[in-house]
Amino acid sequence: MSSEAETTSMNDSPVVECTDVVRTYARGSTGRLFSRQPGTSVTAVDAVSMAVQRGELVGLAGPSGSGKSTLLHLLAALETPDSGHVQITGVDTTSMGERGRTAIRRDHVGIVFQRFHLLPSLTALQNVALPMIEQGKGKRSRRRRARSLLEDVGLGDRLSHRPAALSGGEQQRVAVARALGGNPDLVIADEPTGELDSTASEAVLDLLADVATDHAVVVASHDPMAIDRMDRVLRLRDGKLTNGQTQ
Numbered sequence: 001m002s003s004e005a006e007t008t009s010m011n012d013s014p015v016v017e018c019t020d021v022v023r024t025y026a027r028g029s030t031g032r033l034f035s036r037q038p039g040t041s042v043t044a045v046d047a048v049s050m051a052v053q054r055g056e057l058v059g060l061a062g063p064s065g066s067g068k069s070t071l072l073h074l075l076a077a078l079e080t081p082d083s084g085h086v087q088i089t090g091v092d093t094t095s096m097g098e099r100g101r102t103a104i105r106r107d108h109v110g111i112v113f114q115r116f117h118l119l120p121s122l123t124a125l126q127n128v129a130l131p132m133i134e135q136g137k138g139k140r141s142r143r144r145r146a147r148s149l150l151e152d153v154g155l156g157d158r159l160s161h162r163p164a165a166l167s168g169g170e171q172q173r174v175a176v177a178r179a180l181g182g183n184p185d186l187v188i189a190d191e192p193t194g195e196l197d198s199t200a201s202e203a204v205l206d207l208l209a210d211v212a213t214d215h216a217v218v219v220a221s222h223d224p225m226a227i228d229r230m231d232r233v234l235r236l237r238d239g240k241l242t243n244g245q246t247q
């Protein structure tokens with residue numbers, strides 16, 4: 001293979017890929033309100049295969065309980081499937097122990113949650129800089145990178161604000177900046193606009209679209225405005241992909 005062909009095929013390999021993943025939970029194991037038959041199990045994700053490349057913004061849509069969050073957690077190596085495989089940057093995470101998966105997440109995955117999960121006592125700058133300690137960055141370099149990321153998300157004038165002094169949309173942009181701190185290949189967002197009004201949602205979706213130019217981004221959402229902005233949408237029902245669109 002010529003070096004140009006090799007480069008092309010490396011660039012074409014998915015950032016994240018799952019093959020025939022299945023994840024089952026015991027019903028009632030979390031005390032969920034709608035655990036209809038305690039003692040039986042629910043297949044939250046049922047034989048799903050999909051792949052996402054760098055440069056793609058991919059949506060996971062489907063009704064409540066269809067398996068979107070569970071699939072996101074599997075893709076992010078937050079959980080392991082009962083069967084099937086998940087590969088992040090070509091590395092199979094399914095046979096790894098907790099320590100290996102933690103390292104994969106630290107080095108390759110950025111996660112954005114619906115409710116931002118910022119630490120209330122820290123400023124925006126400190127919230128973005130904090131996870132970089134795990135990545136072994138020194139204090140000055142953490143602060144420099146956090147400042148630059150916050151400028152990139154349009155919050156260069158909010159560095160010393162604490163979350164309570166920021167709007168929901170601003171908090172979510174801080175959370176996106178924090179997710180990018182470790183220079184991830186994959187960014188996972190679970191209902192990133194779920195707490196936001198439509199103007200703030202637009203700003204967060206613009207930002208995620210921008211992030212997707214050089215990352216793989218997967219967004220689980222009920223929000224039609226968010227789903228409408230995706231390059232590609234995978235629909236789930238009862239844990240299965242219904243549109244069969246895997247690549």
Ligand SMILES: Nc1ncnc2c1ncn2[C@@H]1O[C@H](COP(=O)(O)OP(=O)(O)OP(=O)(O)O)[C@@H](O)[C@H]1O
Pocket residue numbers: 025026027028029030032042043044062063064065066067068069070071222
């Ligand atoms: N930790 C858990 N323990 C037990 N059951 C779970 C657990 N996590 C998810 N489930 C069940 O798995 C199924 C899929 O849940 P999941 O949260 O992935 O769906 P979802 O599409 O993200 O739903 P929503 O849109 O309401 O967040 C549901 O039946 C849910 O009750």
